[in-house]
Amino acid sequence: MSAESTEHALSDEVIDDQDEASTDADASPKGSAASRLEEEGDVAADYLEELLDIADIDGDIDIEVRNGRTYISIVAEDETDGLDSLVGEDGEVLEALQELTRLSVLSATENRSRLVLDINGYRQQRAGHLQKIAEDAAASVKESGKAVALEPMSAYERKIVHDAVADLGLVSESEGEGAGRHIVVSAD
Structure with a gap:
């Protein structure tokens, strides 16, 4: 292959890469943000589910994405002291658990999280x-x-x-x- 044809082939690759980059940039940032928030919710839910299993506490985990933030709720059908212990006095344990969950998301996705964790409707x-x-x-x-x-x-x-x-x-x-x-x- 001559130097001229190699140069031409390389320039075609650069153009193709630019086209792909502009296509990615043209993609809705809202879509990518939504998928990032969904991933964040899935990672957080997995972390919390494992924590509940270790602590032998029953609870259902609900994930909701709204206003650019992931909201995770842990609720129980029955009143359980186990979930109340995860809230703690004045929500101190809940705040700590929220921070640990955010760290779990950061570790898994390398993205900072602003997720909000609620347990048994305490935040409401x-x-x-x-x-x-x-x-x-x-x-x-x-x-x-x-x-x-x-x-x-x-x-x-x-x-x-x-x-x-x-x-x-x-x-x-x-x-x-x-x-x-x-x-x-x-x-x-």
């Missing part, structure tokens, strides 16, 4: 409680005109409170660091 119940905290803080700010500092909470819980405070027409800001990070609600 907590969201209602957080809504009430936001409403009480807003009422206090409106009445006194003074800013109100709330108890420290996780980033996920702070997001719920920030949204609730904004819906009530007030301003909220996270302050502090680490486990002491909390929200301050004010009128301006």
